[in-house]
Amino acid sequence: MPDDDLIIRPAQPEDERELAVLNRAAWSTLSDVSPEPPADDAVFDERHTPEQFLLAILDGRIVGYVRQVPATPLASNRHVRQIQGLGVDGTVRGRGIGRRLVEAACAAARAEGARKLSLRVLGWNTPARRLYESCGFAVEGSLAEEFLIDGSYVDDVWMARRLAD
Structure with missing residues (x-):
């Protein structure tokens, strides 16, 4: 059931500490190919700026985020944006x-002139794949056994959603 008092807003530099705590708590081998972030790991840097993040705020605290960026720096690819991170606090999942964060990322990409929003998801991450499919994303390709995580080879699944009519 959706939360009527949920606020989706752009991140601000002062959100970094709280966002870092959520990012670390949301880390899992189910969804992440990078090592677990250290406790003092920064979220924002020259490649990860506050403007790239939308935050879900509930009862005054950050309970989720989505990061959406240009897919590549190429002018010929300017019409494509990519989700490069989605996390929701485990205490408010379900x-x-x-879904609200993904839809907000789609709306923001569309407002920036994008025609397509893409993402990559691990093949074994069934909950995320179901979420993206329910939001209109479809599989566009897969790289078999692209990652070795905890002794298992995992596919890298590419999904996308068209934003233009």
Whole structure:
């Protein structure tokens, strides 16, 4: 059931500490190919700026985020944006917050002139794949056994959603 008092807003530099805590708590081998971030790991840097993040705020605290960026720096690819991170606090999962964040990322990409929003998801991450499919994303390709995580080879699944009519 959606939370009517949920606010989706752009991140601000002062959100970094709280966002870092959520990012670390949301880390899992189910969804991440990078090592677990250290406790003092920064979220924002020259490649990860506050403007790239939308935050879900519930009862005054950050409970989710989505990061959306240009797919590449190429002018010929300017019409494509990519989700490069989605996390929801485990205590509020199942309440539609992930869906609201994905839809907000789609709306923001469309407002920036994008015609397509793409993402990559690990093949074994069934909950995320179902979420993206329910938001209109379709599989466009897959790289078999692209990652070795905890002794298992995992596919890298590419999904996308058209934003233009």
